[in-house]
Amino acid sequence: MENELHKVVIEYLCDPGNQEKRAAAEAWMKGSPERVAQYEAAQAVWDAGATLPPDAFDKSSGWEVLRHELQLPQTGTPVRKIKPRHTWWKVAAVAIPLLALAAYFHNMQHHEEAYTTYRNTGPVNTIDTLQLSDGSQVFLRPGASLRYNMNGPSRDIILLDGEAFFRVAKDEQHPFKLRVAGGLVRVLGTSFNVKKTNAYSDVTVLDGKVSVAHDAAPPVMLTAGQQAVIKDDQVTLQPGNYAYRCGWSNHDLHFNDQPVATVLQTLGDYYHVSLALHDSTLLRKRITIRFNNVPLSEALPVMGEMLDRHASQVSDTQYIFTNK
Numbered sequence: 158m159e160n161e162l163h164k165v166v167i168e169y170l171c172d173p174g175n176q177e178k179r180a181a182a183e184a185w186m187k188g189s190p191e192r193v194a195q196y197e198a199a200q201a202v203w204d205a206g207a208t209l210p211p212d213a214f215d216k217s218s219g220w221e222v223l224r225h226e227l228q229l230p231q232t233g234t235p236v237r238k239i240k241p242r243h244t245w246w247k248v249a250a251v252a253i254p255l256l257a258l259a260a261y262f263h264n265m266q267h268h269e270e271a272y273t274t275y276r277n278t279g280p281v282n283t284i285d286t287l288q289l290s291d292g293s294q295v296f297l298r299p300g301a302s303l304r305y306n307m308n309g310p311s312r313d314i315i316l317l318d319g320e321a322f323f324r325v326a327k328d329e330q331h332p333f334k335l336r337v338a339g340g341l342v343r344v345l346g347t348s349f350n351v352k353k354t355n356a357y358s359d360v361t362v363l364d365g366k367v368s369v370a371h372d373a374a375p376p377v378m379l380t381a382g383q384q385a386v387i388k389d390d391q392v393t394l395q396p397g398n399y400a401y402r403c404g405w406s407n408h409d410l411h412f413n414d415q416p417v418a419t420v421l422q423t424l425g426d427y428y429h430v431s432l433a434l435h436d437s438t439l440l441r442k443r444i445t446i447r448f449n450n451v452p453l454s455e456a457l458p459v460m461g462e463m464l465d466r467h468a469s470q471v472s473d474t475q476y477i478f479t480n481k
Contacts, residue, residue: 166196190315190336191304193372271309276302277319281429284406292326293333296406320352322363322406340387343368349379350403357388359395363403408450417442417464424460428453432460433477439464 169175169182186192277285277297287295290307297303301319305312312328314335325333327346335342337351337358347365352358360369361384369385369392370376377385377392384399385392401419404410405427412420418440421432430453434440446463448456457468457476466478 187339190338190340194313194315194336272304272306272313272315274302274304274317276300284408289326291328291331294324296322296324298405316351316353316358318353320350322348322350322403324348325365337387339371339390340392341370343370343376348403350406352402357386359384359386361399361402363400410448412447413445414443415445416440417444420444420446420460424448424456428456429474431475433475434464434466435477435479436466439466 165178165182165185169178172178182196186196275287275295275297277283277299279285279299281299283299285297285299285301287297289295289305289312291312293312295303295314298320301321302317303321304315304317307313310331312331312333314323314333316335316337323333323335323344325344325346325348329345333344333346335344335351337353337360340358340360342349342351342360344365344367347367348363349365349367350361350363352361360367360379362379362381364381367379368376369379369387371387371390371392374390374392377394379385379394382398382400384395384397384402386395398413401410401412401415401423404423410423410427412423417434421434421440425432444463446460448459451459461468461478464478465481467481468476468478470476
């Protein structure tokens, strides 16, 4: 990955107007919040060295100018001394970005080592809890994984796979930043849920405020109950109240005026079963119902009473609600 980073990122930064190199950089970053973070860090270093007087930049000749200015011999080529008072800023314009990037890549390994990887490897019905050093808590569904670094100027999380709920401790001096494929979530102190799939990612807020942004789109502010979907380089605010999406983290599934189809899908995901309804016309019916830390054996008859239907078991993981 380091060789790819050198080749793709530096080539594009050296020639930002080249559409082919831009496409290569975007393809390299696509779907990987880690690579997006690496690119942004490299670009920040590059931009920091671009505040000197402008001059046409050529990577190869730039190193030659630097070599001549420092009077470094090249095999078979006599050294040409250039007066510093005429060319120091040209050399600096070339040297600073390149040397800064060299330092960045040299220290990247140490930066990567600052991150800790965590994964919920428990059984399919196990919710794992990660207690962070700042007092924040992360609840991970089975198979979910992330990387985190709490020792920098900001608290940085990268969701690699799956779904996780975050209860963030307030710390105005150290913003909480979470990266998920294609998006960046910024908060101070709040509770929110993030789900990553192969097709999209979504962010749902339980309480507080959350900013969801994409590199190519303006940020979207979310408040309690709101959800944003990150897909196809866009962040889209979804209509409706999605607070129920956060209930799995504390085993309290509360549905307020939600379609039956949504309730069945959410219960199925929570209990790891498939729930079907024989009368499909009921799927659009809206209901208000709550399941607070109850097993499947109790949830099924409660749902059946709400629908005036009977839950029949088809297989170990399949149930269907039919007429009584």
